[in-house]
């Protein structure tokens with residue numbers, strides 16, 4: 001498997017992977033994550049080194065992105081998502097490798113923490129812990145323990161309310 005930064009040429013293949021990964025038989029049509037990604041590529045909070053693709057035998061099979069978000073409007077953190085692996089390639093560590101790659105890139109860039117909204121059965125194995133008890137609040141407190149944070153260094157985490165990149169609308 002090869003991990004590298006996304007380039008604009010990758011975007012159609014990323015869209016296909018995201019579309020398949022988030023497909024929901026109960027909700028026909030393109031999953032909302034596909035349009036969200038297009039908006040993220042174009043927004044001010046997009047940071048190219050935090051958009052990473054995974055390739056197996058030259059085929060693009062996974063993607064993860066973290067974009068700039070803000071705590072109380074002025075403290076920069078990263079917001080991770082969407083992350084997707086093509087269904088036929090899931091369960092082989094590709095999602096984990098993408099999470100590790102984003103964490104390493106963020107640490108190397110001096111970022112303080114990554115937050116995400118996700119499955120409580122998956123992300124804690126990568127060090128993510130519930131963010132609300134740590135004092136980092138989402139716009140919707142109903143996200144509860146699904147809203148998680150990963151500190152990237154020994155600095156004390158700042159406290160406040162997190163706002164994702166504008167296309168998320170939260």
Ligand SMILES: CC(C)(COP(=O)(O)OP(=O)(O)OC[C@H]1O[C@@H](n2cnc3c(N)ncnc32)[C@H](O)[C@@H]1OP(=O)(O)O)[C@@H](O)C(=O)NCCC(=O)NCCS
Nearest residue numbers: 021083084085090091092093094095096117118119121122
């Ligand atoms: C979540 C996702 C990116 C993980 O990618 P992956 O390559 O399958 O992940 P890995 O191989 O590193 O890890 C697989 C493990 O994650 C677990 N896992 C995957 N999705 C999970 C979920 N929704 N809830 C809990 N555990 C999950 C698997 O059960 C497996 O556990 P095991 O190692 O104990 O068997 C992938 O399943 C995916 O694209 N899902 C659909 C889109 C999605 O839900 N994205 C995340 C939104 S928060």
